[in-house]
Each structure stands twice: as C-alpha cells, then as structure tokens.
Amino acid sequence: MTPDTSVSPSVDQDWGRLNSRLLLVNLSILGAPLAMFLASLAVTGGKTNLQIIITLASLFVTFLVISGIGLMRLFTTRYRLTEDRFELRKGLLFRSERSIPVGRIRGVDLTANPVHRVFGLTTLRIDSGEQSDAVARKLALDGITKAEALELRRRIIALRDAGRSPAAADNDGVLCRLDWSWLRYGPLTIWGVGGVFIAAGSVYRTLNEMHVNPLELGIVKDIEHRFGSVPLWYGILVSVLVIVALGMVGSTATFIENWAGYELRREEGGALRIRRGLLATRSVTIAERNLRGLELVEPIPLRWARGAKLNAVASGLGGEDENRSRRALTSPVPRAEAVRVAAEALPVDEPGLIEREGLLRHPRAALRRRINRALIWSVLIAAVPVGLGLWLSTGLVIGGVITGVALVPILVAFAFNAYRTLGHGLRGRYLVTSAGTFAHRTVVLQREAIIGWKISRTPFQRRAGLLTVGATTSAGEGVYHVYDLTEGQGIALAETTVPGLLAPFIERAPDRG
Numbered sequence: 360m361t362p363d364t365s366v367s368p369s370v371d372q373d374w375g376r377l378n379s380r381l382l383l384v385n386l387s388i389l390g391a392p393l394a395m396f397l398a399s400l401a402v403t404g405g406k407t408n409l410q411i412i413i414t415l416a417s418l419f420v421t422f423l424v425i426s427g428i429g430l431m432r433l434f435t436t437r438y439r440l441t442e443d444r445f446e447l448r449k450g451l452l453f454r455s456e457r458s459i460p461v462g463r464i465r466g467v468d469l470t471a472n473p474v475h476r477v478f479g480l481t482t483l484r485i486d487s488g489e490q491s492d493a494v495a496r497k498l499a500l501d502g503i504t505k506a507e508a509l510e511l512r513r514r515i516i517a518l519r520d521a522g523r524s525p526a527a528a529d530n531d532g533v534l535c536r537l538d539w540s541w542l543r544y545g546p547l548t549i550w551g552v553g554g555v556f557i558a559a560g561s562v563y564r565t566l567n568e569m570h571v572n573p574l575e576l577g578i579v580k581d582i583e584h585r586f587g588s589v590p591l592w593y594g595i596l597v598s599v600l601v602i603v604a605l606g607m608v609g610s611t612a613t614f615i616e617n618w619a620g621y622e623l624r625r626e627e628g629g630a631l632r633i634r635r636g637l638l639a640t641r642s643v644t645i646a647e648r649n650l651r652g653l654e655l656v657e658p659i660p661l662r663w664a665r666g667a668k669l670n671a672v673a674s675g676l677g678g679e680d681e682n683r684s685r686r687a688l689t690s691p692v693p694r695a696e697a698v699r700v701a702a703e704a705l706p707v708d709e710p711g712l713i714e715r716e717g718l719l720r721h722p723r724a725a726l727r728r729r730i731n732r733a734l735i736w737s738v739l740i741a742a743v744p745v746g747l748g749l750w751l752s753t754g755l756v757i758g759g760v761i762t763g764v765a766l767v768p769i770l771v772a773f774a775f776n777a778y779r780t781l782g783h784g785l786r787g788r789y790l791v792t793s794a795g796t797f798a799h800r801t802v803v804l805q806r807e808a809i810i811g812w813k814i815s816r817t818p819f820q821r822r823a824g825l826l827t828v829g830a831t832t833s834a835g836e837g838v839y840h841v842y843d844l845t846e847g848q849g850i851a852l853a854e855t856t857v858p859g860l861l862a863p864f865i866e867r868a869p870d871r872g
Contacts, residue, residue, distance in 0.1 A: 374437040374448070380478040381502035385429035387474055392419040438500055440514060445485055447498050459498060461519050463487045465649060465675025467512045468685070469642035471505070476640065483508040485515070486677060497677070512644070516630065534631075534703045535689060535696070537621040544666045544691035545614030546607035548658075554609045556602075618690040623700065631671070631704060633688060643685045649674045651808040651834035652789065653701050654686075655713050657694065658798035667697040669704075672804060672835035682835060705803065707787060713803050715793045718782030724823040725843035726778040729796075733770035737763050773797075783841045783852065790830060790856050792841045802839050808832045812853045812861055828853055 396415050400407065436449040446458040466486040475481060485498045500508070619637035626632050629647040634640070652672035661667065669689040676682040689700055701713045711717070741763025748755030777796040784791050790809070793801040813829035820826055820843070828849045829838040841852065853861045 374439050377433050377436050377502040378480055378504055380480055381433045384474050384478055385426045388422050388426045392422055459487050464515060464519050467515050467644050469508050471640045473638040479504055481505045481508045533624050535623040535700050537618055541690060541692050544661060545611040547661045547664055548610045621690055623688055645671055645673050652804040653705055653713060655697060655801040656798060661691055665694050666691050667694040669697045669700055674834040712786055713801055715782055715801055718784040718793055721781040721843050722845050724825055725781055728823060729774035729777050730771055733774040737766040737770055740766060794842050804839055806856050808834055809857050813838055
C-alpha cells in the first residue's frame with residue numbers, strides 16, 4: 360500500500376494535498392475495458408470481430424483519458440482551512456482558485472464509491488447552499504482518507520457555528536437506525552421494473568454497437584426452442600411475471616445498497632447527520648437552523664403495506680436534483696416509525712403535526728375534477744386498443760371496450776381517495792398541506808420560511824371556481840402547493856399564514872355603505 364503522505368487538516372495550516380492512494384484508484388479504472396472484453400468473449404462463445412475490438416479500444420482510450428484527468432487532479436489539488444474561509448486550488452493548464460467563507464457553508468457531506476472504499480478514501484463536498492450556480496456553489500476534495508474528512512468536517516462545523524448557541528447536550532443522540540425487518544419494503548417500488556427495461560435496453564444497444572445480434576445468441580435460441588410453441592397469452596403472462604420478479608430482486612438489492620448502515624443522528628451543535636450506504640457510502644449533514652419542515656411520502660404500493668418515507672424540507676441541499684438525492688431522512692419504514700422520527704427531528708408542542716387528521720377539507724368541486732379526470736383517462740387508455748382494433752382486428756376493439764369499462768370503477772375509486780387526501784391547515788408555526796393520488800404527500804412547512812405566494816388557475820379550475828396556492832420558499836423543492844381551493848379559501852389561507860405578504864396584490868372591493 361502506498362504510504363499516506365497527506366497532512367492532517369487544521370486551521371492556519373499549510374496547503375494540504377489529496378492522498379497518494381488516489382493514484383491506485385485512477386489506475387484501477389483501466390481494468391473496466393478489460394472486464395468488458397472478457398464479458399464479450401463469454402457472451403459470444405469466444406468469438407470476436409473487428410467491430411468489437413474497435414469499440415473496446417475506444418472505451419480503453421476514453422478510460423485512459425479519465426484516468427489521466429484524475430492523476431492531474433491528484434498532482435495539482437491543494438486545499439486549506441483558515442479562520443474565516445475554505446480555499447481550494449487545482450488545475451494545470453487551466454488554474455482554478457476558489458474559496459467559500461466559513462459562515463456561508465451550509466452542508467459538508469462525505470461520499471465514497473466502492474473503488475474509493477477499497478483504498479480507504481472518501482470524497483468531501485462543501486456546499487454554500489446557493490441556488491443559482493451549482494458549479495460555483497460546491498467544492499469537492501475527491502480522494503482523502505476518511506479520518507481526514509471527518510476531522511476536516513468537524514473543524515469546519517466548529518468554525519461555522521462559533522458564537523452560536525449550541526444545541527443542548529441531552530438532545531444529542533441517535534434518532535433512528537436501520538431495522539432489517541424494513542427490508543420487506545424494498546420490493547414495493549415500480550423503479551425496479553423500470554430498471555429491468557433500462558438494463559435490457561443498455562445490453563441490447565451495446566451488443567448492437569458491436570455488430571452482435573442478441574437474437575442470435577445461444578441462450579436466446581435455447582429459450583426460443585423451449586418456449587416458441589406456447590400460446591401467446593401464456594408467453595406474455597410468463598414474461599410479465601419474470602420482469603416483475605427481476606424488478607423486485609433489483610429493488611431489494613437497491614434498498615440494501617442505499618440503506619445498509621443507515622443511521623440518523625442529532626449531533627452536538629445542532630445538526631442532523633444521515634449516514635447510509637453499503638458499497639457507496641454517503642453522509643449528509645443538515646443544520647437544524649436550515650430545517651424548514653418535513654415531508655411524509657406514501658407511494659403505492661408502499662402505502663398499502665402501511666409504509667412511508669420521511670424527507671427533509673431544508674435549505675442548503677443544492678438544486679432540484681441534489682435536493683432529491685440528499686433530502687431523505689429515513690428509508691421506507693413503517694408509517695408509525697416515520698411519524699415518530701418526524702416528531703423527534705422537528706420537536707414542537709403540536710402533537711400529530713404531520714398527520715392528516717384534522718386538516719380542513721376542500722370543496723366538492725375538487726372531487727368532481729378528480730372524477731372527471733378518472734373518466735377521461737379511462738377513455739384515453741381504452742382508445743389505444745380500440746384504435747388498433749379498427750386497423751387490425753375486431754377482437755382488440757372488444758378488448759379495448761372491456762378495458763375501459765373495467766377501468767372506470769378503479770380510477771373513480773382512486774379519485775375519491777385523492778379527494779380524501781386533500782387538506783390543509785395551520786398548526787402553530789407551521790403550514791400543513793396534504794395531497795396526492797398515487798403518492799400521498801403531507802408537507803409541514805414553517806410559516807416564516809414562506810417568502811411568497813404563487814396563485815395559479817387552469818381553464819378547468821376557472822370553470823369550477825377553484826385555484827391553486829403555492830407557498831414559495833428557499834428550502835426543499837422551492838414551492839409547495841395547496842390544490843383546488845375556492846378563491847375565498849385561497850386568499851384567506853395566504854393572508855392568515857403570512858399576514859401582509861399578499862396585501863399589495865389584493866384589490867379590495869369599494870365600500871358601498
């Protein structure tokens with residue numbers, strides 16, 4: 360193992376460097392094209408052609424360039440933490456010098472992919488939390504030891520929070536740890552099935568680029584020989600079952616990879632730290648002063664299993680994509696566990712803050728809108744086989760009509776469920792809103808975090824006398840909607856939640872008295 364030549368980071372130190380083990384990490388990247396070449400030989404039965412050689416050679420050159428860029432980063436990157444800022448220098452031909460004032464740092468995260476973990480390295484990311492420019496906002500040290508990263512994060516947080524009142528020591532501790540019984544929620548996602556199609560498409564495209572016809576492979580021919588004579592309906596049924604089974608296996612494996620070692624902890628100084636990951640480890644820190652609320656998500660079929668997920672509504676988590684990858688406070692867990700964690704992560708005097716019970720109901724016109732949408736979708740879905748049937752076979756027409764008739768009660772039931780989910784209310788310092796059809800979402804948002812209102816109306820809403828009120832904020836997704844309110848309800852909600860914020864835009868009727 361290459362000796363560790365890095366300098367332990369400290370305030371007012373000389374410039375530090377990335378760890379020399381990063382050299383081995385970059386050289387190991389070149390093993391990927393070799394592995395792909397061996398895999399292609401296994402798939403084609405030891406045969407090769409000029410196209411395969413050209414494709415793999417181009418991949419080798421690409422990986423060689425990537426490895427070279429990584430080595431340049433190793434030799435040119437320097438970093439330093441001073442009393443008031445974190446500074447980073449890198450680049451050979453194009454020199455870059457950047458810094459972030461310590462007081463503006465919003466997040467310090469640690470991630471480690473499988474190759475980094477083999478060599479005992481990790482990546483430390485520092486985020487200023489600005490929403491405008493993702494490149495200018497974030498600094499990254501890609502290739503320091505875990506001990507160095509933890510010490511550097513501790514020093515940054517200590518400098519940033521100097522002079523601020525720390526959280527009470529008796530509040531520090533673990534809020535939630537992984538319970539392996541939650542693994543039962545792993546298969547309950549549609550993303551696993553989608554992953555099967557994505558993987559199959561990627562393999563087909565790669566083989567096609569190599570001029571290898573997947574339909575001529577021995578394993579495909581064997582399947583065709585064994586099942587080529589079965590009825591079409593039986594083949595479709597078996598295919599669907601196999602895809603669903605593979606999707607469930609993939610979803611379970613994804614759950615294990617994402618949430619192994621999961622721990623949610625309140626740290627000294629007032630911060631929530633989420634640590635998780637099996638192969639690629641992740642550690643996300645959310646300062647409690649940036650925590651503006653919580654979001655309870657109950658998608659189908661997780662909701663049918665009485666499960667839910669809890670997300671943070673916080674500033675400083677980056678743009679839309681970064682926020683979605685960093686906001687998770689829990690894995691899919693029992694709903695009661697998610698509610699318990701919510702009460703501890705956002706301690707308030709309001710019992711049942713994130714529960715839907717007791718929220719104000721929305722007008723019946725909102726129910727009619729959802730029923731109308733259900734009927735329209737029934738017609739649109741049935742129109743596909745009916746249209747094909749008019750062109751190909753009358754059997755498809757009959758099947759389309761039966762499909763449409765069968766979908767009506769199912770989608771109408773979803774419409775009623777979506778209406779029952781609608782609700783909003785004020786609970787102390789928080790605005791609570793609930794909505795969703797296939798995924799129920801209950802959002803708790805601090806009223807003082809609301810910086811504006813976005814009022815929108817579709818043509819169909821105008822006909823029904825309804826509108827949608829969006830609470831805009833610098834945290835989370837940026838805007839959280841309260842759907843299908845009457846005009847009076849919407850204006851009253853906005854004015855009551857944040858008094859005076861909407862006043863300049865309200866035109867009051869003249870006094871006729």
